[in-house]
Amino acid sequence: MKGRIDGQLGTISIDSEVIARYAGLAAVECVGIVxxxxxxxxxxxxxxxxxxxxxxxxxxxxxxxxxxxxxxxVIVSYGVSIMTVCDNLIDNVKYKVNEFTGLEIKKINIFxxxxxxxx
Numbered sequence: 001m002k003g004r005i006d007g008q009l010g011t012i013s014i015d016s017e018v019i020a021r022y023a024g025l026a027a028v029e030c031v032g033i034v035x036x037x038x039x040x041x042x043x044x045x046x047x048x049x050x051x052x053x054x055x056x057x058x059x060x061x062x063x064x065x066x067x068x069x070x071x072x073x074v075i076v077s078y079g080v081s082i083m084t085v086c087d088n089l090i091d092n093v094k095y096k097v098n099e100f101t102g103l104e105i106k107k108i109n110i111f112x113x114x115x116x117x118x119x
Contacts, residue, residue: 003062003103014101016060023070024058026096032085034075037113067106068097075114086110 003014027033036057059071070093076085094105 003066003068003101005066005102014103016062017055019062019068019070019097019101019103020055020058020060022100023060023072023093023097024055026093027058027072027074027089030085030089030092032077032080033089034077034116034118037073037075062103063106067104068101069107069109070097070105071109071111073111073113075116076112078115078117082112086112 002016003019005012005014024036028035038056057073061069061071063069072089072093074089076082089110090108093108097103098105
């Protein structure tokens with residue numbers, strides 16, 4: 001589904017893939033986030049995604065009222081407070097996606113899929 005903004009001069013449609021990519025870039029900027037995770041349903045394995053495939057770890061849903069729900073599957077750094085990292089991610093993504101799209105964020109769900117030791 002696409003987000004829609006109706007203005008005086010016409011309508012702007014924003015694809016959910018664009019929102020997912022922007023949200024992913026905003027998320028990996030947060031301290032304590034190693035990256036997005038892809039979960040293999042058949043094996044239950046978690047795989048760290050590279051920069052080009054960030055959007056596979058994010059689901060975007062846009063409802064009838066043009067409100068966005070984001071689901072993040074993330075891998076966090078070892079030794080950080082998961083609650084603090086998640087609060088930081090929510091604040092950062094909510095602000096940046098709202099400024100970028102002009103659409104309201106309804107909910108952000110974060111699924112911590114793994115922990116990695118960073119050198």
